[in-house]
Amino acid sequence: MGRGNFTTLLVFITAISLFPFIGSGSYVLTVGIFSGINALVAIGLCILMGYAGQVSLGQAGFYGIGAYVSAVISVKFGLPVIVCMAAGMAVAAGAAVVLAIPALRLKGHYLAVATLGFGEIIHVILNEWGLGGPSGFGDIPNFSLFGITVESASSFFYLVWGVVAVTAVFSFNLINSRNGRALRAIHDSETASNAMGVDVSVLKIKVFILSAVYAAFAGSLYAHYVTFISPASFSLFHSVLLLMMVIVGGITNIWGAIVGAVVITVLPELLKKFEEFDILVYGLILTLSLMFFRKGLVPLIIDKLQQRKGSGRA
């Protein structure tokens, strides 16, 4: 990761560490936790879309797989939560392969519909055969590791954002490696990539798996925090929301995914003042910010900073 990113990361980690001291109370922290969970999915989606150029409207499907597999195993078999979470990610990775292989042939809108279909199928499966059916199920154990149960909002906040930070670093490393370069290359030209010996199909499958694993990780965190899940949380609506996060934040930047996730998660909380009108105001803000911050919030901020630097020097 570059020096700019490293500085940003330091600021980011400091902000996270201090946040529970400033924004006390588990309400604010829970908003933070859900922001973090969404950020985790958004980072994966950002790599998938912004770097590899693959649209996905089915990310909530992987998110749901992670939540359900982990929760069901922990409720039914009482295995350690960390094992259940790993199982959730493994199943999601398998599902990603199943989705990615046919999706290799598809582009643009067709890929969007294929992934949308995948997400909806997962939703129907959870509805029909998931534990508890459409009503969902509860009493899922809290996250615990080495006998320490993470229950309180502040400790879970650190857990989630710790995971986000580690994932972000992992993702930056990946993007700045030969693999990240190859992903960006296939975004520009698949023909040339293949001709240069970059296996486009394998890379696409791998990046689908990566985004699925991130999403499943997030899903299992959600399940073990809320301790109740139902299929409604993993619908197409959530997939669209995740897409919105990535785009609002700036699709070509991992920080964008994180910022976008926080903004889209926090915004409805801020809009509660508007009561009934919140959906109106929400739609209006989304439309305007998409129109005026076309490249996304983070690229915009970077541009602003660079402009300032430039003018300062002049």
Add this chain to the structure above:
Amino acid sequence: MFTVFLQFLFSGLTTGAVYALVGLGFNIIYNATSIINLAQGEFVVVGGLLMWLFSESFKLPFLVSAVLTILVSGLLALLMERLTIKPLPKTDLLLMIMITVAVSILLRGLLMFKFGKNPYVYPPFTEGEPFIIAGAVIQQQTLWVIGITFSCIILIYLFFNRTLIGKAMRACAVNPTAAMLVGIDVEKMIMLSFVLSAMVGAIGGIAVTPISLMEYDKGPMLAVKGFCAAIMGGLGRGRGSVAGGFIIGILESMTAGYIHSGLKDAVALLILLAILFFKPAGIFGSKTALQMRRF
């Protein structure tokens, strides 16, 4: 047994007709801009709710209400295009599509504000007993919906093939730069495509509300189904999307009838995925046309 099959078929046609109209609306805009307007479902809702407003609340005659509804819907789409689509460069399609999502949220908010959350309904176009064909029942309104769907296809076909302005719109679809060079106002064509597709959506809403009721948040479901219909038929193919709509409607109904009603959405989507696997450009789509597209 045949009666049962026929009944499933009629049910599939009823739902399929709406998907077909939404799919058709998608195609009109897609052809002009390559954008998928995910607010398309909202225009169906606008159609149904405005029709209720004019005919039931203002007590206007049927035809007047219908015409007013279609015009107001077109006007709404005009506003949407002028305010959110026109000011932006048409380069980042994903951004444009997300803007249509944001607009759909906004429209839903407006609809909820005006109409509340209750469902609305008005009497069918013609009152009377349903028809019985080989023991299976088909409601008169269903026939209206199917008839209107086909009329729309024919009208749109004639518009695009027989009128100068329709031909100009097609030219924009094939090659916007060339169209501009021969003096076609591409911007105006894009605007027109939004208006036209909103009108088609509104017509669907007007026709279907007596059967299925209409409430403010029905749009997303319709958009998703219509999107699937458009993809199944092959984007850019108006008639393909209509076929796609009916196929999805019938698939859902047959799955519900012969497999399990809980799985109807999943099976219809699985079949869509299978089709895409073998024909990545949809049933009626051509692969070369797909490659020419930017997205």
Add this chain to the structure above:
Amino acid sequence: MLEIKNINKSFGGISALSDVSFNANEREIKAVIGPNGAGKTTLLHIISGIYPPDGGEVIWSGNKISGMSSVNIARKGISRTFQHVELFGHLTVLENVMIGRHMRTKAGFIASGLKLPFVGREERKIKAKSEEILDLVGLRNKEYELASTLPIGEERMLEIARALATEPQLLLLDEPASGLNEAETNALSVFITNLKTNLNLTIMLVEHDMGLVMNISDSIVVLDFGEKLAEGLPEDIRNNKLVIDAYLGDEDI
């Protein structure tokens, strides 16, 4: 050695190549010429695996490569450039060349994400090697510029550099001089000849610029309407009646 055996290819009923056969020897510059629509680029696409042939075989070093995916063909040591430049526009000049090193390196997703020690070493090697190649084509001074900002002459050189980074034994060049001025073309002909002698490459060249072709080729194949019209040494081709007829009106000859 590259053997082209009875290759057939048609698109939608129109024959692009019919029964084309010829060989290219090791360390030879083989030019494929012919009027527009003769099937030259189609032939390169078939050799590099972008299209499968409808009939016939391509044999490379004794192995059948026709029908293999273009990735696997690239891994067999065949690299290429494109008639319509296919650079990675959002990547820098250096990164474009580094992509060429992709298949010669191996760090996976997890190793890269964790930044294991060997990943850094590998990346440094990739960079060093790529810069070396950029020196060779004279683009080192532009290594941090975006590929999409280069003028056409440099784009074509960058494409060659990217192809060279894969360490090919066979290099396919699709109209490398198209869009170049005379000075650039002359430099290119020297450069290509050097590639053959210094790097021991077999080069197959599709080109319209007859000066360049006659100047550097060891042998020439002429295609016309998808069929092989003639094959031979440059001077033979220059005097071949059939070829002259096919090119009648073409000012290059």
Add this chain to the structure above:
Amino acid sequence: MKVFKILLAVFIVLGLSMSVANSAGKEPYKIGAIFSVTGPASFLGEPEKNTVIMLQEQINKAGGINGHPIEVIIEDSKSDETQSVLASKKLLESDKVLAIIGPSTTGESMALVPIMNTAKTPLVSCAAGAPITQPVNERHWIFKTPQYDFSVVEAIYAYMKSKGIAKVGIMTVSTGFGDSGKKALQELAPKYGITIAADERYGPKDSDMSTQLTKIKAAGAQAVINWSIGPTQVVVTKNWHALKMGMPLFQSHGWGSKKNIELAGKAAEGVIAPLGRLVVWDKLADKHPQKALLKKYSADYEAKYKSEPGTFGGHAYDSLMMVVEAIKKVGPDKAKIRNYIETKINKWPGTGGIFNMSSKDHCGLDKDALEMVVVKNGDWEILK
């Protein structure tokens, strides 16, 4: 980049407005409410919210609770579990409420169970699902006011048995509401000697259910039971009517709104449903303990909102009034409020029925809270 600055300003203002606490006059008692005011379950949340706003006005106009005004802080959960978790945290932490009423759906209520138990704050849910309050020993702080789905099913099955119906086809909406109905229908069928010939499902936004009904008919059922809320139950009714099924249609307690009769028109004639007495209060005997209360609630609601409250508004009424009565008797103490509701809500008339809470039952209603009601001439009629 003027717009950027404007939007930034909007964000900041919003942020500040959130942090500024509500300034109160004379130490009100705060009660939280979480309803699905928007989203797919807004059929529930809307009348619930209206009811609570109305009651709050009435109570405060009458001098509040022992001189303290009440302040009901209503949060919209958007019919989403994640949102209701957030809402509960906000109510508990920022608003420091004494109790929470709602949420409107079973899923959302279930998501709050661990939170309420940890926060040691009573929750009186407005959702029906049995798992909300069972097992009771793990639901120490959780109550609910709607009758169990089991009670509704028992009312239907008992009526069917008396009419000699032994084979039914069921159709349920694929949401939590439909699902808990389905489970109850399946579970209780053997007890009443009823076989389920067909078990069908449909989505909450589906527009035609003739396929499901045709299957039920083909399976040789003697009656249809439909379990849903919102527009789908009207669509089912219309399809049932058009198909001339030749068998009665039973709806769930979700049918209890005049709006449905209005929307379905003459298709609704003959539809039977087990409903709380709220919708048929005018047909009750004068001495019925619920009548006076139902009459007042209905009349007030209709005067204020120009529509009828329906069964679901009633759930919010019961939930809030229970909490208010508890505070009135024991003061602002969460544990005492809980204990009061568990032990003292006995023979307590509410809109949903006569409640009998106990340490074994945190709902307190059974099937006797319901009347079998048929639609006749566009109005309700109680079946004897």
